[in-house]
Amino acid sequence: MKKTIVIVDDHILIAKALEGIIDNFNEFEVIYVCENGKDLIQKFEDNGKIPDIVLLDISMPIMDGFETAAWLTLHHPDIKVMALSMQGDDNSVIKMIKNGAKGYLLKNTHPKDLETALTKLNSDGFFYPEWASKIIFSNLNKEKEAENAVKISDREREFLKYTVTELSYKEIADKMCCSPRTVESYRDQLCDKLDLKTRVGLAVFAIKNGFAG
Template identity: 85%
Template sequence: MKKTIVIVDDHLLIAKALEGIIGNFGDFEVIYVAENGKDLIEKLENGEKIPDIILLDISMPLMDGFETAFWLKVNHPNIKVMALSMQGDDNSVIKMIKNGAKGYLLKNTHPKDLEIALSKLSSDGFFYPEWASKIIFSNINGDKGNEKAVRISDREKEFLTYTVTELSYKEIAEKMCCSPRTVESYRDQLCEKFDLKTRVGLAVFALKNGFAES
């Protein structure tokens, strides 16, 4: 069964072009287009089908991508949001991720890379290209000196290195010389910071951001 997609973009030509491109992907189909966040909410609240994925522009009138992503995070957390924008600056990437986006692409992305990104988003739960991962990593470590940067403690970093192993949480606790409850606390804090839900998500995050070796 094909994964369903909704495009939210105030530029109709771009939205229709995307719809045509995605129509050539075997595993995905666009079920409708919304002009902005407000239009999307009205469609969802009026009974339009809830999609698996939303491709979300950032700069839109009435309700932009930041507000829309946050609304979706609160009201439809199972929808996977992929930001698709011309804006690739650090602040936009970090703000979209904090507001619930599970992926981030620029609009000049090659169609084949878009198909790969959608497939990864569907299978892994998130997708960030290398350039976006570098932004996330630099903000995690506070390299920008941004007071709003997402920070990870040394103990959380240590925990991340164990997420890619086959050790149980109890065994990880023994390695870290702490209680299983403390390890669960590290897990919960990291999941909250990066809007992840499973150990698999934490493990993939650890590998993508250099906290563990594959």
């Protein structure tokens, strides 16, 4: 049985051309194409067809690749996300990986290299070409130093545990026996410390770093 793929890219001509290329691969098939992350979520809800792999562009309107990768990591962790973008800078690569992408390719990749990448992603669970691996490894020490420098209090740890639930901030405040304003201060402090912007980002961090157990 072929592994199923969904393409998320706001450039429809590119997405359709990519669909035609992938449908000629022996082991893969595209089941649908989406214009952005919000469109992807809607299609998940409408038809219930959840793919094995999502090929994800980064620069998209409404809901971009960074936010979409984080959402997929939180709600569908079994889906393998591969970024497919024109952006190959350090910040984009590292941010996509932080948000859960298991692979990264540039759009000028040769079709045969794309097939190889998809095969490796499916079998090994990840695929990074040499140029992306160099970016990742060069940032490892910086990431470790940054993580060691971040001090997270016991109360912030408790708050992180609740970010992965469906509780509102008021309900989290009740659980923590404090005011909603205090909970919001935990959120703001953690976002500043971790360079995050949303609850989804905090939830992904909590899961990856063992705070959600």
